[in-house]
Amino acid sequence: MALSTSVAQAASRDYISIVGSSTVYPFATVVAERFGRTSKFKTPKIESTGSGGGLKLFCAGVGVEHPDITNASRAIKSSEIKRCAEHGVNDIIEVKVGYDGIVLANSKKVAQMKLTRKDLFLALAKHVPDPKGGEKSVANPYKTWKEVNASLPDSKIEVLGPPPTSGTRDAFVELAMEGGCKTFSWIKAMKKKDKKAYKSLCHTIREDGPYIEAGENDNLIVQKLETNSKVLGIFGYSFLDQNSDKVQGSLINGVAPTFEGIADGSYPVSRPLFFYVKKAHVGKIPGIKEYLTEFSSEKAWGDEGYLADKGMIPMPSAERAKYAADIKSLTVMK
Structure with missing residues (x-):
């Protein structure tokens, strides 16, 4: 050339x-x-x-x-x-x-969150399976973590995360959201029948408030978690590692975001x-x-x-x- x-x-x-x-x-x-x-x-x-x-x-x-x-x-x-x-x-x-692992972190001033990928999908997807049952999706009605899962705190869902241009968001959507989405057998079956509809349902983040786009500056998210102990933030493991005196990573499917857990693949949200x-x-x-x-x-x-x-x-x-x-x-x- x-x-x-x-x-x-x-x-x-x-x-x-x-x-x-x-x-x-x-x-x-x-x-x-x-x-x-x-x-x-x-x-x-x-x-x-x-x-x-x-x-x-x-x-x-x-x-x-x-x-x-x-x-x-x-x-x-x-x-x-x-x-x-x-x-x-x-x-x-x-x-x-x-x-790197993708971490959902919160302030060390409050209890560590114990989440599953299914919890994350139900909390953050634009459309979710109808809580009343049946194989159909509805606009996400969940406002608190307790509504998503009775074992979680009765606090408002507020998650600071990256914008659509971010690779962290792409990976989070694929590894965490889709991982939770396909725990519903009828949605998993949709992947073979209508891949476009499946991807749209599993990969689209809600836009009605609980997910807050916080730009490309992960350090800024860490600072916001320090000042507001009620919110969670999404960022790469290295930012947790560098700020472990202030913030803590949530358990995902029972596994903490640690160096070893990401290296051996047991932590489910790594890329x-x-x-x-x-x-x-x-x-x-x-x-x-x-x-x-x-x-x-x-x-x-x-x-x-x-x-x-x-x-x-x-x-x-x-x-x-x-x-x-x-x-x-x-x-x-x-």
């Missing part, structure tokens, strides 16, 4: 431009700061735009005015690969960096984290290959690496070796 003039003249940008996921942002920032301190290159500039927002910017084109890397707390979608291709972004390197690189920019924007080498070093993403200290769950060693090899050879996605 012929490079655009702007990439050919990429010396006009002497730093790496990174966008994307608010969950991956703190990990990428640590790597970028170390890279800036220990190499001859400038510290990369990182913006927290959300996974969807980052991929939109990333796929907009090749050239100095477009980002080199986008962080994502979910895998790239086929529709995004298509959008990239339409704008000349064809050779994309996918790097999985580790795992992989990624970043995507434009191969066309490697060798044109200074330092991309070296940044990738730093990120994929054992001292960064290894079992005892500095990213694990920040709350990222390392991949198994064989998986790390595979992605490190892909980085070395600049292997693009098929």
